[in-house]
Amino acid sequence: MKYVSSCEKLGLHVKDPSEITVEVLKRHYRMKALQYHPDKNKDPDASAKFQEIHDAYEYLMRYQGFSNNDDNDDKETFEQESGYHWILMSFLKNILKEETRSTLYYTILNRIAMTCEKTALETLSKLEKSTLFKIYEILHKYKESLHFSESFIKTVSDLIYDKTKDDECVILNPTIDDLIENNLYRLTKDDKVYIIPLWHHELIYDHSGNDLYVKCNPMLPENIEIDENNNLHIHVTFKVLDIWNKSMVDIFIGKNIFSVPPSNFKFIKQQTILYPRQGISKMNSTDIYDISKKTDIYLDITLEL
Structure with a gap:
C-alpha cells in the first residue's frame, strides 16, 4: 500500500515495479x-506536500534498490544554492540531455525560471524562432513544475504568432512504411525544390526570406503511436489460448512483420517489452538525412483469457 501511495505522490502510473528506472523515478521526483x-x-x-514528495522519493529509491548518489547532477557545485535552485538545475539538465543545443536551452530556461514573468518575456522576445519554439514547447509541457501561469504561456504563444505570421507551413502525411523505409518526399514550392526526410517531425527551410515549415504528421494504424523521440509504441491484444502453443506470433507494422516468441511474454494481463534500436531512424538535426541510428520499439501487450 505504501508503494502505491508513494508512486501516486510522484505521479508514477505503473503496474510493475520493473518498469521504473532510476532515471524515471528521479525525473518524476524533480x-x-x-x-x-x-x-x-x-x-x-x-x-507539508513537499516533504511528502521527498519521503515518497526516498522510500521508492530504497524499495527499488537504487543508489542515491546523483553523480550526474554536480550536487557539490550547487551546495551553496537553495534547495529549489539545485532541483531546478538537476531537472533542466535531465530533460535537455538529449538535445544538441542543450547548453543554450539550459541557460535560457535557468534565466527565465529564476526571474519574474515580465523579464522572462523580454528575454524570450530576443530569441530567434527555432529556439523560441523549443523553449515554448518545454514551458508548456512543464508549466506547473516551473510555475508559469496560463496567461504567461498564452503571451509566449502570441509572441510566436507575431514572429511567424509571414511564414508558410506545409503538412505531409507519411505512412508507417514511409518511416520504416526512410522515404524522402520531393516538395516543390514556387519553383524551388526541397527534399524532405519523412521521419522528422518538423523541418524549417529558408524560402525567399521567410521560413517554410514542413511538418510530418504520420497516418498510423490505430494500434501504433510514435513519441517525441521517434520511438514506436505498438499496442496488441492476444487471447492466451490463441498463442500458447505457437512458436512465434506475428505483429504487423505496416507491411513489415515483427515476429515475437510467446515465451517472451509474462503471464500477466498488461506488460511492455522493449526492443532497443529496432525502430525507425532517429532524428539528427545536424545531418537530417542520417539514418545510421534507430529508435526503440515498445511492444505494449494485453493478454486476455
Missing part, C-alpha cells in the same frame, strides 16, 4: 518537488 517547493509555491500546505 517535477513534483519543483511544483510544490515552498520557495515558489505559496500554498499553506506546500511545505
Whole structure:
C-alpha cells in the first residue's frame, strides 16, 4: 500500500515495479518537488506536500534498490544554492540531455525560471524562432513544475504568432512504411525544390526570406503511436489460448512483420517489452538525412483469457 501511495505522490502510473528506472523515478521526483517547493509555491500546505514528495522519493529509491548518489547532477557545485535552485538545475539538465543545443536551452530556461514573468518575456522576445519554439514547447509541457501561469504561456504563444505570421507551413502525411523505409518526399514550392526526410517531425527551410515549415504528421494504424523521440509504441491484444502453443506470433507494422516468441511474454494481463534500436531512424538535426541510428520499439501487450 505504501508503494502505491508513494508512486501516486510522484505521479508514477505503473503496474510493475520493473518498469521504473532510476532515471524515471528521479525525473518524476524533480517535477513534483519543483511544483510544490515552498520557495515558489505559496500554498499553506506546500511545505507539508513537499516533504511528502521527498519521503515518497526516498522510500521508492530504497524499495527499488537504487543508489542515491546523483553523480550526474554536480550536487557539490550547487551546495551553496537553495534547495529549489539545485532541483531546478538537476531537472533542466535531465530533460535537455538529449538535445544538441542543450547548453543554450539550459541557460535560457535557468534565466527565465529564476526571474519574474515580465523579464522572462523580454528575454524570450530576443530569441530567434527555432529556439523560441523549443523553449515554448518545454514551458508548456512543464508549466506547473516551473510555475508559469496560463496567461504567461498564452503571451509566449502570441509572441510566436507575431514572429511567424509571414511564414508558410506545409503538412505531409507519411505512412508507417514511409518511416520504416526512410522515404524522402520531393516538395516543390514556387519553383524551388526541397527534399524532405519523412521521419522528422518538423523541418524549417529558408524560402525567399521567410521560413517554410514542413511538418510530418504520420497516418498510423490505430494500434501504433510514435513519441517525441521517434520511438514506436505498438499496442496488441492476444487471447492466451490463441498463442500458447505457437512458436512465434506475428505483429504487423505496416507491411513489415515483427515476429515475437510467446515465451517472451509474462503471464500477466498488461506488460511492455522493449526492443532497443529496432525502430525507425532517429532524428539528427545536424545531418537530417542520417539514418545510421534507430529508435526503440515498445511492444505494449494485453493478454486476455
